[in-house]
Amino acid sequence: MTQRSESTTAGTVPPGGASSPLVPSPPPLAEPRRHGEPRVWPRSFHDRLTSPLPGLKTLARFAREGSVRPGKEGLADIARLPYAPAPLPHADARTIAVSWAGHASWVIRIGGLTVLTDPVWSRRILGTPARITPVGIAWEALPRVDAVVVSHNHYDHLDAPTLRRLPRDTPVFVPAGLGRWFLRRRFTRVTELDWWEAAELSGVRFDFVPSHHWSKRTLTDTCHSLWGGWVLTAPDGRSVYFAGDTGYGHWFSRIGRRHPGIDLALLPIGAYDPRWWLRDVHCDPEEAVRAHLDLGARRMAPMHWGTFVLSAEPVLEPLTRVRAAWRKAGLDRDDLWDLPVGGARVLERDAVTRPVSP
Template identity: 80%
Template sequence: MTQQPRSTTSTSTSVKDTDAPPVTPPSTPSDPPLAEPRPLAEHRVWPRTFHDRLTAPLPGLKSFARFAREGAVRPGPEGLADIPRLPYAPGRPPRVDAGTTAVTWAGHASWVVNIGGLTVLTDPVWSRRILGTPARVTPVGVPWSALPRVDAVVISHNHYDHLDAPTLRRLPRDTPVFVPAGLGRWFHRRRFTRVTELDWWEAAELDGVRFDFVPAHHWSKRSLTDTCRTLWGGWVLTGPDGRRLYFAGDTGYGHWFARIGRRYPGIDLALLPIGAYDPRWWLSDVHCDPEEAVRAAQDVGARRMAPMHWGTFVLSAEPVLEPLTRVRAAWQRAGLPREHLWDLPVGGSRVLE
């Protein structure tokens, strides 16, 4: 979850989608070539803090005072009344071959990604409740027992709604895990043996699938004393066939999206957050609203967009269904093909031919 704000309907069955012409930003001389993959699970030494990576200052006393006076952290009764209408269609990940890319939304930022023959989990949270927020309002969309063998896990940052210890304890300790710089120690303490830490723009490779760690407009914190001690970011996964998927993690809107699009042209699908944005004065630096998420999809040159980070945990004050209605409207206003907005229910899947 966001520890402190600003700092602190399809079906679940597989739906095959046709290819669309790529929309990619032009490259510029300022963008260097992609980094060579680093060795898996290598020992790294990191700086004590990543405060210099912040793209907005953390809130000070004045911000906290204003939030105490006027900030709302939960929707009112009308905003919560739509909880029974949240799209929920539990299912199993589709069975696909090694040449097919597919995604299944388990809820929040947790996806089951099939790419290059691997099953990859993003920010897996299968717990009913996380620290500091009410229990999830939609159950997990994919039963743990329905998962195939998990070949890898990617983590975007260490907030509790993205890094869930009870869920990770369910995994074999030799599961390959890809994490931001500085977060390896957390996994090593829990006896994970194949942990690869990366800085922004670095990459590693597992069985032909490339994992690139890319910047995000966010921050990190898990306790009272570790603010920005570990890095945060998103992941670009590229399969052996060139299929490319961007998992943004948790992020506000900003300049990094265009940079990512230039360095990784031809993104087939962008998994982008659309929720936890109100009040805007408090959260705009670290969480996209739906309109910004659509702009971000265009900035990275993604052929398709799948919204996430909404309809699972109530983390902020917007009505629970508002992110979905607003992202659909923003997509339509942008003149983008409706079939390229993969607004899945929790538990829904889509397959890329």
């Protein structure tokens, strides 16, 4: 499938004369767009797919072979899934804190703001058994939510019952084409962005970046809205990358080039088996570590596992495999923030991290 080309800038010649090698410059970031700006989008974003959606042959194979649930042995470790709710850490404008509510739902404290990612506080989502771990953060324990970012419209990332709990004037940042879903629900501060576009809120920058995924919420809206991840950048320049839902591919290195020195990457590691069925849209743990390296991020926090049973791998396998891949890559163990559901971590301004005790 075709991709929209990414703009680049020429390298600069460093001191030392024309014989010195060119030092490439990262592509420039877009100027922030106005909040709630009316936009006109194409009816379909099929041209943004990095792999074809399943065809008849694939669906027939799935009907013959496919299982998207673990067997009895794969479910046996549900009671051992890490679950340790911690209080939300104190965070001011000089600190970055992340708390994992489960799946792709994070509470990010950055630049003095409280931002929710793909908030799903429901016990059950359409077409999926109930959560196998409770929500790690009580809704009542949340401070005022200053903003919400949404990666795409699949039910495990866009949950209407949870969003109904929010005041309708909460700023919401969403992919291109998804704004009307929120406007129909009377949200009044909805900003839609295309890939590589950005907006700002109280000095915090919200950049929408590509992912290897797709969108669909009904029988007739396949790829009618875009999908992607978010880079949140504090006024002091530190940043958190929220990948949303994605397979492995070329976008990670391009995101890292545009956003060098990402301080923390929140990357999905689950819902990957059977591989022939899910490879194009979900990273496995080893691919998540490769994505972390491609990004050039300083730290990684795994997500998208241990909350809903969406695929056939054993429920604890994503955690054991990501730890093994991290060791094999020779990375510092302290930089893998493998939090329990409900866990939290703080990145101080001097880049020293500390865990938050339950």
